[in-house]
Amino acid sequence: FGSSTTTSSPTQNVVVLLADDAGFEMGAYLNKYCQTPNLDALAKWGLLFNNAFTSVSSCSPSRAQLLTGQASHSSGMYGLHQGVHNFNVLPAVNSLPNVLREQSNGHILSGIIGKKHVGAAANFQFDFEQTEEQHSINQIGRNITKIKEYTKEFLDRAKREGRPFFLLVAFHDPHRCGHITPQYGEFCERWGSGEEGMGSIPDWKPIYYDWRNLEVPPYLPDTDVVRQELAAQYMTTSRLDQGVGLVLNELQKSGFSDETLVIYTSDNGTPFPSGRTNLYEPGIREPLIISSPQPNTRRHDTTGAMASLLDIYPTILDVFRIRIQNDTRLTGKSLLPVLEKEPTPNDRDTVFGSQNYHEVTMAYPMRMVRNRCYKLIHNLNYWSYFPIDQDFYTSPTFQQILNATINKQPLPWYKTLLQYYKRPEWELYDIKADALERFNLVSKSQYSGTLKQLRQQLYKWQIDTEDPWRCAPHAVLQAQGVFKNDPVCLTLGHEA
């Protein structure tokens, strides 16, 4: 560190705008109904990623991934941080705010506004913190006026102290809230709308959507219930979008726009079937926009580069010219080169996934590798039923699926609930031909070469990242003592 003042690069700062459970409900991603002019403008001013994926489809693990560059199974953030779940990263794990402080001798200012949702506190020490630890989660995560004001406070401090900065604005929108405060709507879309009993968020101009005029994604049943859910989700997404506009406006007013790299993404898939907590496409594909102030940056452009949210950590360190430590658990790569030039697509371009717990009671670890054509999922607890989280359970969409199943009524859905619950140990999909991941190719002989290659790639990644589950489910890992320098998987004889 230190070269930033001697180089001609204008980029001094990073702002990450993080949505909570958002998907592609944006004009920039060709959604014709959900109005997101601020995100669309950001996309126009920057580079839009069409192949960005989170490595884990759960809130705390995903945020830990962003801030540590490590997969869920490496960081120790195996599931949710809050309440009885109580997951924390391993004591030795370092994170962006801590690394930036250490590597800049305290020069870079770090801040977080909104939903933090990771711990332990010592592992994630931002210089400026306004989160659910100081506020109610709705006030700090959905009240865009409050978010705007704290953004101004942070930027004023950065200017006053003359410090480069990393700011994470972590919206709670468009997360569900129906299982906790249904009076505000399933997505808290009416909270602060100015309607009777809803209070008012001064800067928010609510947009109401007609559920009849929507396009239902193919992985959801096209029913009135689902449409009404989507309309509510869009309303909340538009609040998020206006919040993004307010934050970017503060950045503009502060004079930092011309020297700040801005990233927009979401932590995990939307809270619908096959989405959040799944490694299916709706669970892991993420919106990603990067807008750079560099003169040679790509603008008004989209990229097909395969990107992982594990790449955000090395990208931000790259902005600050901090060399990444030599650690095989850090498998991401800086995305800054993509901002300059579209990389040549390659069959070996891959992203990886690792899902473990979400709620502590939801033991359904999965591993995934995906390239441009194929995806392989390894379900480690495939014997069990796929777990359903509290939040998703009460959603009208899941309730409709559940009740139709119990009452043996037809439902316009591409799966049965039993198929959703009971998954084979291995799932192999030709994503290009079968975007909905309906046809498992794992036992088709013509794909045996693909299967073998993906299994090898996945296992190598698990070894590189020291996955505690890398021998599961049919063997035991031995990695201590006499096995320390040569860890092995030893069979449990399940098949005997």
Next chain:
Amino acid sequence: FGSSTTTSSPTQNVVVLLADDAGFEMGAYLNKYCQTPNLDALAKWGLLFNNAFTSVSSCSPSRAQLLTGQASHSSGMYGLHQGVHNFNVLPAVNSLPNVLREQSNGHILSGIIGKKHVGAAANFQFDFEQTEEQHSINQIGRNITKIKEYTKEFLDRAKREGRPFFLLVAFHDPHRCGHITPQYGEFCERWGSGEEGMGSIPDWKPIYYDWRNLEVPPYLPDTDVVRQELAAQYMTTSRLDQGVGLVLNELQKSGFSDETLVIYTSDNGTPFPSGRTNLYEPGIREPLIISSPQPNTRRHDTTGAMASLLDIYPTILDVFRIRIQNDTRLTGKSLLPVLEKEPTPNDRDTVFGSQNYHEVTMAYPMRMVRNRCYKLIHNLNYWSYFPIDQDFYTSPTFQQILNATINKQPLPWYKTLLQYYKRPEWELYDIKADALERFNLVSKSQYSGTLKQLRQQLYKWQIDTEDPWRCAPHAVLQAQGVFKNDPVCLTLGHEA
């Protein structure tokens, strides 16, 4: 607090002697081969419990149980604390050292010598700590000379400062070490023995056992391999016993013996099949001796009282006359009344069990209720194979079972490995008639009343203790927001 100085009770202090993975390898428990003169003497001077049970058969969760009075699912210590497992109690959970300090205005001195294995640090702050956090685990947990010296140091300080004390001496013996340092023997039984390359523990007089002259417990195969394991375990247990003698001798020399209540127990079952990580009898039945300095205490006596290690926390608070907080998660009761008078046995005497993770990869939660006649086990992830931990996996006993199974060779064992792996959702045993828990009565109509009653008792305990798994595996718990005052289990429709 404060009445202790104004009462006539001589009991001022508590010493807990905790073994690691020990069972009933003691003369006092009628083992004719393993020599434990110091434990036997303690048993003669105190009360020996014949019906003591841990609520969880895993190291960190059991220690958290002892120190917090809470079941594993309440405390948040769902599995092992160290390394990648990284389990910690929930932030708000209080523990003996902290409670004793708070309730005595810092007067009671707390200390731990040996294996701590719980966290986070703030939740378990002893005034005096000499543990694996400062030492190698063998040095602080198996070197009985070192343990003796630190005991003296602690007692000297208590005397110098004139403070009542709570001291936990947590031996690492007779834990296995074969998967890490097999050169010292499977139980580290030769570490410090004075043999070549083994180093020497000055105060230890090793006792070697002839494996031909042993009695093999009925739940283990009677093979040479198992006998050799037991001989090694006995050798380590005798080191533990001599350590107990050294600690009690320091207590004597310090003059505290006449005012100190001494408890001996073990954290979990022995590391053999059906033992540790199981809720079968070998996994949960524990040795328990309580020796009190009270004049009216029972001595040279045994009790049939049903005791849980969840009772240790309220027992120790009772010694210090600290009123236990009103908290339904604290389901234990003080054992001090048992020291005065044998309670009348009652059909409703019950103990409960809650096993969750052990290693973080070993998701096999179980719940258990046991009275004097019957035991009911609920296997929440019964679809899966029972998990095998790294330590147990490499044990010669398990290796013999595994290899015999793979090679389809006969084995003098009461189960097959497949039976051990694959368990039904519910297991009901008539313990009195079927101590080995071989005959599952769950579908026998004549036991339907017993089954119903035990299920109700177990479910009530899960509710009282706010078990996050209380709706598992076929329903989802809703306990927040609109459900907060009236939590419910809502069906997943698995059977639909």
